[in-house]
Amino acid sequence: MFCRCAFLLKKLDVRMSFYVFLYGFPSSDRAIPAANIDLHYAHCSRNLEKCKICGDMIPKLHAEDHYLSTHAPVACSMCSETMDRDVLDIHRGENCPQRIVTCDFCEFPLPAIDLAEHQEVCGNRTELCHLCNKYVRLRERYNHDSSCNRIQDSAAGSSRATRPAERDEGAHRRARPPPPQNELSTKRLLFTIAITGIAVILGSMFFQRKTEPSDVH
Template sequence: MAAASDHAETTKICSHCDRAIPSSNIDLHYAHCSRKLEKCKICGDMVPRKHAEEHYLSTHAPVTCSLCSEMMDPEILALHKGEKCPKRIVTCEYCEFPLPAVDLFEHQEVCGNRTELCQLCNRYIRLRERVAHDVTCNGVPAEIPRSIREAERGRGARRPPPPPQDFSTRRLLFTIAITGIAIFLGSLLFQRKPDAGQVN
């Protein structure tokens, strides 16, 4: 206990920087400390006065996200860019296409509704249902109920017949003749004429 009181007698706390300074040097330290150093109002670090603004700008000043231009404290910038920024690039879980996070929900709504053929059961499965289907698929093609087959057959009967294909021989010959004439005229118009100085 006596050693602790000796230590307390030999040091004093600087009123400017709150550091323990040997008693014999406290006046000199205080003169230097109060003139050259400044306490940061945010973190409490002692910073040289000439670098106080630089310290603030590099450590505490709000920063702008390079992706979305939102202002924030520098300590949360990495978290923002990695998890919260609406313009960070994420990939679609169905097609692995990279896109901004703000567009992901809408993209996956469409992309998840695309279908792929299951090689085991030979049925088309939505991509959003693919994982659950793969777990339950036993590789046996499902029997299509008779009512659905009849309904599809009925819909097929109501389809209007396709328009007739009117390709007559006469029309074909006319097209060939016009094309031939166009090629002949083009070759005459764009034919090079020899220069007067050239000898054939």
């Protein structure tokens, strides 16, 4: 037969384990002879008691130590709140209002109780976005950077798409054939005739004005 008391000895400290070793309490995998089981039960009931808080079977000699080391109320050294010792570490790491945390925006360490007020002010500070040259609130910086990067990537893609078109258009302009030589010669001839005609008219007018005074005399 097996001792059912052994299954309840789950959270023993070093001193309790030593007590079990001295008194020979069997582990969960050790059988008790049927002839001795009644004696063993009597021994367990005489030396063990059930903890009223956690339900574990504790050696009576160490019941007070078990209570003081596991369940006795203790005060948090940071906020002075009283609680069971077995939840003290969780309280200090996750729930204590005086535990030190860091601001999401400036990474400044401060008590958790002051974090919300600090971040309300700190998150409204602005920084210059070097992509769009606009000042952005720190609490909005993450979303702004994401959208700003998408806009910049889109603009860069459009620019890369228009450059080949511009090069093609420039090449098309350069590829246009020059005007024929006959067309150039005709334009030059007409220009020369026009200049000559204007010179003749101006010369005749000047000569006419010059001869008018001599006719009067």
